[in-house]
Amino acid sequence: MTAAAPTPGTQIETVPLDPLPQRIRDNVRTGNLGSWPVIVALLLVVLVFSQTAQNFWSPANFTNIITQMAGTCLIAYGVVFVLLIGEIDLSVAFVSGVAGVVVAELQLPTGANLPWFVCIFLAILAATLIGVFQGSIVALVGVPSFVVTLAGYEIWQGAILKGLTQGVVTIQSGKINGFSNYFFSTDWSWLLAAGVSVLYVGGMLGSAFAGTRHGIAVRDPIVLALKVVVVPIVAFVVVGVLNKDRGVPFGLLLMVGSLVIWTFVAKRTTFGRHVYAVGGNAEAARRAGINVARIRILVFAIAGGMSGLGGIVLAARLQSVDLNAGGGTLLIDAIAAGVIGGTSLFGGRGEIRNALIGAALISTVSNGMFILGYDTGVIFMITGLILLVAVTFDTVVRRLQVRSGR
């Protein structure tokens, strides 16, 4: 880039926006590919399985994939926040297990027998407080998050084993089980699609018009128009397919609702801006007067809370909690979902929606391979390979960025 000075005052005024091809080139150069590689990969995977795996391409299986991914996806939203500030949380899976245990124990008709909403509230609160606790050690004492949350991994696993003395607790509250097993009626499902569409289109156009009022031209009107058309179409097609089966599962509403809320928080609030700043350059954020410790603690609290919500969905799906709660591949899947979706492990780059896309890819791959009759070992290996490719990609892109940046 040359520093040749053009006539003073002209360029910024007349060319405030970059042409789209230029922006795409810049984004590629700086490693801002976002989720596009994964979306392409997801479409390819769907294409391959729909040709090879029997019954993969069916409304019932589509519903399956969505209910399977809901818990992981909700946890992964929190993981994305943690990744955005350049930290890691290895405790999310067992924290979700703790939330499951709390919910199950509190609803027991023979035990505490609390109303369902109190159980849910307390479970999420417990998970959030765990996040605050771990985040405080990271932010205030300065212990690396890797170690703090690795300790948490052990501690909360122990807590689950200790808390479930009876080995298995069945969840008898229909409301709690509904977090995974409730399906909206056809009409309500259509209404949800309409609601999401209105919200999205309204939000996009609203901010575009707010800009024009301040004399800022609409950036990329073509892209805006495409988004405004494509997102409602996707919403209605998804609901249409789901309505052929049992309707929209409650887990999907949780996923989409959380996506909307957290995207808003990350992109439109000062807190979200500061999260990106801390991930990009914590020292710069500190000098700009941002309370870095507060941001870090809040981010770990979000990760804890979302793990709690995810844990409730996972428990509801099995309608019970056992000693395996939070175990298995849940941790790897949740972190992989964020990373595969295109969130950088180095902090500062990524979007909340990456979690949804990453979780969709992981769930689709394991679902398809399961139908094809591969055993768990192979599925693990493939999931691991996808993660490896995603992280390698991130590292290479980052190196390219450093080389070209200044």
Added chain:
Amino acid sequence: MTDTPLLELRNVSKSFGSVQALTDVDLEVRAGEVMALVGDNGAGKSTLIKCVAGIHPMDDGEMFFDGQRVHISSPKDAAKLGIEVVYQDLALCDNLDVVQNMYLGREARNGFQILREPPMEAKTRETLKTLRVTTIRSIRQPVATLSGGQRQSVAVARAVLWNSRLVILDEPTAALGVAQTEQVLALVNRLAEQGLGVVLISHNLHDIFETATRIAVLRLGRNAGLFERAKVTQEKIVHAITAGQPTKVSGIAATTDGAPV
């Protein structure tokens, strides 16, 4: 130029444990001038700046801003007075765009902490225009895509955006090429033209002679001369940096070995 200096430091001392970093240092900066602060490594330039910026509170000494005695104990105090520091290692977030960096930590928001982007974008564009920073293609591009000079320009413009009255630049051209250095020095001059007080820390005498109004030399944590740019040669400055005698001894009124000001 008014008679009252914008910033006046008297007898500032600072030690870190047994290391005496500053001893009875004086400094004054008038509105509309570029005061260059020079000295060898370890002369105390950065420490002095950090005292003014509120990063290290001074042990001893007085600070006057606009003739009023002030105490600065945190960066927030400094910002409240209108003192902005542009650090050597650019305090910018590469992943954020120009507007986001300009408003970092002071975003325009409503009562619900929701960002108000349009006014931020408009004001950023206006500020860059008044400073004639014209090479940035889009203020919505991430700072990572900018050249070193452009990044430095953004850092300086951020300091100006907040109606600051004193801008302190710590080695603003250290990492820049020739053309970009010119670009930043022109910007420094424009700050002074707009009536701001500017403190420029630099190792580069060429830069200093191109922009400074006056030149203050520090050596071993003490004042070692104050010169008017127009009446001094580079050799004299080099001599003051490397072998200058303290211009005052423990609080007794200053004598100068250079051109008196």
